[in-house]
Amino acid sequence: MWGDTHHPVLSQTDGRYDGRWLWINDKANSRVAKVDLRTFETAAIARIPNLQGAHGLALYLPSGKYLVVNGELEHDFVNDSTDPAAYRSVIAFVEAQTLQTKFEVMIVGNADIASSGKDGRYVFSTMYNTENAVSSEGMIERDRDAVAAIDVPRAEQAVASGLGPPIHGVPVLDPARVPGVLTLIPAPKNPHGCNVTPDGNYVMASGKLSPTVTIIDAHTLKVLAEPEVGLGPLHTTFDGRGNAYTSLFIDSQIVKWNIAKALKGDPTYLVDRVDVHYNVGHTKAAGADTSHPSGDWLISLNKLSKGMYLPVGPAMPESQELIDISGQKMHVVAAFPSPSEPHDAVFLSRQVLADKVAQTYEPVASATKLGEERIVRQGAQVEVYMTCIRSKFVPEQFEVHTGDHVTLHLTNVETVRDMTHGFALSDHGINIAVDPGQTQVVPFVAGKPGTYWYYCTWFCSALHLEMRGRMLVKGPAEAVSDRINPAGPAARAPGNTTPAVSYE
Numbered sequence: 001m002w003g004d005t006h007h008p009v010l011s012q013t014d015g016r017y018d019g020r021w022l023w024i025n026d027k028a029n030s031r032v033a034k035v036d037l038r039t040f041e042t043a044a045i046a047r048i049p050n051l052q053g054a055h056g057l058a059l060y061l062p063s064g065k066y067l068v069v070n071g072e073l074e075h076d077f078v079n080d081s082t083d084p085a086a087y088r089s090v091i092a093f094v095e096a097q098t099l100q101t102k103f104e105v106m107i108v109g110n111a112d113i114a115s116s117g118k119d120g121r122y123v124f125s126t127m128y129n130t131e132n133a134v135s136s137e138g139m140i141e142r143d144r145d146a147v148a149a150i151d152v153p154r155a156e157q158a159v160a161s162g163l164g165p166p167i168h169g170v171p172v173l174d175p176a177r178v179p180g181v182l183t184l185i186p187a188p189k190n191p192h193g194c195n196v197t198p199d200g201n202y203v204m205a206s207g208k209l210s211p212t213v214t215i216i217d218a219h220t221l222k223v224l225a226e227p228e229v230g231l232g233p234l235h236t237t238f239d240g241r242g243n244a245y246t247s248l249f250i251d252s253q254i255v256k257w258n259i260a261k262a263l264k265g266d267p268t269y270l271v272d273r274v275d276v277h278y279n280v281g282h283t284k285a286a287g288a289d290t291s292h293p294s295g296d297w298l299i300s301l302n303k304l305s306k307g308m309y310l311p312v313g314p315a316m317p318e319s320q321e322l323i324d325i326s327g328q329k330m331h332v333v334a335a336f337p338s339p340s341e342p343h344d345a346v347f348l349s350r351q352v353l354a355d356k357v358a359q360t361y362e363p364v365a366s367a368t369k370l371g372e373e374r375i376v377r378q379g380a381q382v383e384v385y386m387t388c389i390r391s392k393f394v395p396e397q398f399e400v401h402t403g404d405h406v407t408l409h410l411t412n413v414e415t416v417r418d419m420t421h422g423f424a425l426s427d428h429g430i431n432i433a434v435d436p437g438q439t440q441v442v443p444f445v446a447g448k449p450g451t452y453w454y455y456c457t458w459f460c461s462a463l464h465l466e467m468r469g470r471m472l473v474k475g476p477a478e479a480v481s482d483r484i485n486p487a488g489p490a491a492r493a494p495g496n497t498t499p500a501v502s503y504e
Contacts, residue, residue, distance in 0.1 A: 002028070003026035003027075003028060003029060003031065003033070004026060004027040004028035004029075005024050005025060005026060005027075005343070006024075006025050006027055006055060006056075006057070006343050006344055007024065007025055007055070007056060007057040007113075007114075007343070007344045008022055008023070008024045008057075008344060008345065008346050009022065009023045009024070009057050009058060009059050009067070009289075009346070010022055010059075010289070010346045010348065011059070011064060011096075012059065012061065012062075012064055012290055013064075014062075015061075015062065015118070015290055015291030015292055016287075016290050016291070016292055017287065017290055017346075017348045017352050018352070019037055019348075019352040019353045019356045020036075020037060020038075020356070021034060021035065021036065021037060021043075021096075022034075022035040022037055022346070023035070023057065023059070023067055023096065024057070025054045025055060025056075025057045025069065026045075026054060027053050027054055027055050027072065029047065029054075030047055030048050030051045030052055030053065030054045030071075031045055031046060031047045031048065031054060032045070032046060032048065032054060032057065032067060032069060032094060032099060033045045034096075034097075034099060037353060037356060037357065038356055038357060038358050039357075039358055040357070044099050045099075046094070046099035046100070046101075048069055048071075048092045048094065048101050049077075049101060049167070049168040049169060049170045050071075050077040050090050050092075050104055050167055050168055050170060050172060051069065051071035051077075051089075051090050051092055051104070052071060052072075052073035052074075052075050052077075052089075053071055053072035053073030053089075053110075054069050054070070054071065054072075054092075055070050055071075055072035055111070055112065055113075056068075056069075056070035056072070056111060056112055056113040056114035056125055056126075056194070057069055057070070057114060058114035058115050058116045058123060059096065059116060060093070060096075060116050060120075060123060060152060061116045061117065061118050061120070062118060062119070062120060063120060064096055065095070065096060066093040066094060066095060066096060066102065066152075067093075067094040067095075067096050067099075068091065068092075068093060068094075068114045068116060068123045068125075069091070069092040069093075069094055069114075070089075070091055070111035070112065070113070070114050070125050071089040071090045071091065071092065071107075071111055072089065072110050072111055072112060073089065073110070074087040074088055074089045074108075074109070074110060074129075074132065075087055075088075075089075076088070077090070077167065077168070078167060084132070084134050087132060087134075088106050088107065088108060089106075089107050089108075089109065089110055089111055090104040090105060090106055090107065090172065091104065091105045091107060091111050091114075091123075091125060091148070091150060092104045092170075093105075093152070093155070101170050102159075102170075102171075103155060103156075103159045103164055103170065103171040103172070103173065104164075104170055104171070104172045104173070105150055105155060105172075105173045105175065105181060105182060106172055106173065106174050106175065107127065107148060107175075107182070108130060108132050109127050109128065109129045109130040109131070109132055109145070109146075110127065110128050110129040110139075111125045111126075111127060111148065112125065112126040112127065112128055112191070112192060112194070113125065113126050113192060113193050113194040113195075113235075114194060115194045115195050115196045115203065116196060117196055117200055117203075117218050117219075118196065118199070118200025118218075118291060119200055119219075120152070120153070121151065121152065121153065121219070122149045122150060122151060122152065122218065122221070123149070123150050123152060124147055124148065124149055124150075124194050124196065124203050124216075124218075125147070125148045125150075125194060126145075126146075126147055126148075126187070126191040126192060126193065126194040126205050126206075127145050127146040127147065127148050127184065127191075128145050128189070128190040128191065128192075129145070129190075130142065130145050130146055130184075139190070140189060140190060140209070142189055143188075143189055144186045144187065144188065144189055145186075145187055145188070145189045145190055145191055146184040146185055146186060146187055146191075147184070147185040147187050147191065147194065147203065147205045147214070147216060148182060148183070148184055148185075149182070149183040149184075149185060149203075149221050150181060150182055151180055151181055151182075151183075154178075154180050154181050155173055155178075155181050158173055158178045158181060159171045159173065163177065163178050164178075183221050185216055185221055185223060186223065187205045187207075187214045187223075188207045188209065188210035188212060188214065188226070189209055189210070190208050190209045191205040191206060191207055191208055191210075191214065192205075192206050192207075192208040192233075192234050192235070193205070193206035193208075193233070193234050193235035193236055193246075193247075194206075195235065195236045195237065195238070195288075196218060197218075197238055197244075197259065198238050198240050198288070198290065198291050198292065198293055199291070200218055200291070201217070201218055201219070202215050202216065202217065202218055202224070202259065203215075203216040203217075203218050204216075204236040204244060204246075206233040206234050206235055206236055206246060206247075207233050208232065208233065208234060208249075210226075210233075211228045211229065211230055211231055211232075211233065212226040212227060212228050212229065212233070213226070213227060213229055213233055213236060213244070213246055214226050215227070215259070215262065215263065224263055225262055225263050225265070227257065227262040227269055229246045229248070229255045229257055229270070230246070230248040230250075230251045230253060230255050230273075231248055231249075231250035231251045232248050232249030232250030232251060233246045233247065233248055233249075234246075234247045234248075234249050234280070234281055234282070235247045235281065235282050235283055237283050237284050237285040237288040237298065238285060238288045238293055239285055239288075239293055239295040239298075239325055240287070240288075240292065240293035240294070240295045241295055242258060242259055242260055243256055243257065243258055243259070243271060243325075244256070244257055244258075244259055245257075245283060245285060245298055245325065246283075247280040247281060247282065247283040247300065248280065249279050249280060249281060249303070250279075251273075252275060252276055252277065252278040252279055252280060252302075253273050253274060253275055253276060253280070254273070254274050254276060254280065254283060254298065254300055254323060254330065255270065255272075255273050256270075256271040256272040256273070256274075256325070256330060257269050257270050257271055258271055271328065272328065272329050272330050273330075274323060274330040274331070274332060275332075276300045276302055276321050276323075276332070277302060277305065277306070277308055277319055277321065277335065278302055278303075278304050278305065278306050278319075279302060279303040279304040280300045280301065280302045280303065281301055281302070281303050281341075281342075281343065282301045282342075282343060282344040282345065283298060283299065283300050283301065284298065284299055284301075284344070284345045284346065284347045285297065285298040285325060285347065286298070286347045286348065286349070287347065287348060287349070288347070289346065294349065295325065295326065296324070296325065296326045297322060297323070297324065297325065297326075297347065298322075298323045298325045298330075298347075299320060299321070299322055299323070299345055299347055300320065300321045300322075300323060300332075301320050301338075301342035301343065301344070301345060302318060302319045302320060302321065302342070303318065303341055303342075304316075304318070305317055305318050305319040305337070308335070308337070309337045315340060316340075317337035317338065317339070317340075318337070318338045318339065318340045318341055318342055319335055319336070319337055319338060320335070320336055320337075320338050320342050321334065321335045321336075322334040322335075358435070359417045359418065359435065359436075360415065360416070360417050360435065360436040360437050361435060361436065361437030361438040362437060363411065363437050363439070364439055366409070366439065367411045367437075367439045368385040368386060368387050368409055368410070368411040368439065369387070369411075369413070370387055370389075370394075370413055372385070373385055373386055373387055373394045373395055373484055374484065375395070375398055375482045375484055377480075377482065380401070380403065380404050380405055381404070381405050381407075382400050382404050382405070382406045382407070382446075383406075383407050383409065384398050384406060384407070384408050384409065385409045386408060386409065386410045386411070387410075387411050387412075387413045388410060388411070388412050388413070388421045388423070388434065388456070388467075389412070389413050389414055389421075390414070390419070390460050390461045390463070390467075391456070391460060391461045391462075391463035391464060391466060391467040392467060393423075393454065393456075393467065393468070393469045394484070394485070395469065395484030395485055396468075396469035396470070396484075396485055397469055397470045397471075397472065397483075397484070397485060398469075398471060398472070398484060399471075399472045399473075399474060399480040399481050399482075400446045400471065400472075400473055400474070400480060401446065401473070401474055401475070401476055401478070401480060402446055402447065402448055402449050402473050402474070402475060402476065403445065403446060403476075404445070404446045405443065405445055406443070406444055406445070406446055407441060407442070407443045408423075408440075408441070408442045408443075408444070409439060409440075409441050410423055410432070410434055410439065410440050410441075410442070411434070411437075411438070411439045412434040412435060412436050412437065412438055412439075413437075414436040414437070415436055415437065416436060417436065418436075419436050419460065420433050420434065420435050420436070420458045420460075421433075421434050421456050421458055421460055421467075422434070422456050422457030422458040423440075423442075423454055423455075423456065423457070424454060424455055424456075424457045425444070425452060425453075425454045425471065426452045426453050426454070427447060427452060428444050428446075428447060428452065429444075430442055430444055431457060433457075433458060446471070446473050447473060448473065449473050449474060449475045449478075450473055451470055451471075451472055451473075452470070452471045452472075452473060453468055453469070453470055453471075454468060454469050454470075454471060455467065455468035455469075456468065
């Protein structure tokens, strides 16, 4: 019922955000989720076999066919043993639309952050703990770790040729047996951020324990330069004008530097620095993961506020800062508190979503209409067709037997934007929101005999508290009624615009 989310990823078409889907990882439970941006609701969640610690997440570009999911935590998924010598991790390739894991590539060590090339050839991941150690001291013994480059077309060919024996139902490629599928590119030890430039030409690996960013040719896989940028570089983002912006955790800064000058060894490659408050981790410029960044704004997601905001409890608020990067110099223009800890972000223009997000719905064919509310009962299967409108549920009462399998079909018959209603059913773990025109279908099992009130959880009118009804749960031998309203005063009160409803 919970997830440890880190890295949101947006769908793209032709190198631009298209506002259709968002995917996000769950490190704790080795899952990915797919969110429909039309409704901002989760459309699917899938667990990834053979993988622990689903951490780095990227969309395979330009097709968007796969999600690249980094398994950060090594273990013996082949024999289910506890022998550290047998520990391995995997980088999984998950079909973006179905969330079906298509194949995996086995690695030694821990895959951290993922990024995709732009030409459909390589995907990249920073690798730490190539020592394959199980202690923090062992994980930093070597002076060099790596950036992993996976040749996706080569991997697909290998899977098609049967070179990936299935483990727990998923083909797993061992690079020792499939030459060319995995290339390890040397980088300073324990690198962190992995980011491909908007033009797809370079991969940036942030040093974390080194004050450098490693620049790698995304096509030849050669290391081209390692410019020094500051202490504790974690993540790099881009403005589309040839500049990179790297977060410095120890220096508590965003540093702006020119990529072309750094490649040439020009000592003036450092353009600007701006202090942030404090210990920034992720940073993201608007549109930076696409081929067409906007180049105007950057957000700094800071790890430790160090008392910037009024403490109102034992946990200190973290901070995020909005930075204007449209000119030569950077300017912090806004800061705001955040729950801990703000991790990663995607940053896009509101225009991408403006004509896609649903705030009112066209009723579906199965929507319950005013005057057609009803209860349909077949043995222990009970269908309740209900409407809601300010400030009334119809029916305001229905009866079931304990243990009945009840399916609620609830239609919000409002027609104006922002008139959402909620439905919470006491002691049954149900709490849903229903937007204007929308129908929500909720199955549940009726509890022990008694009265259970349902009520609206979204404030909708002066009679919001009166917008409620009863589910009456009877014992197995008791009679139940299909009358959908209780006996008593008329449903319509003077001055109330809710339609009069009376059913026998």
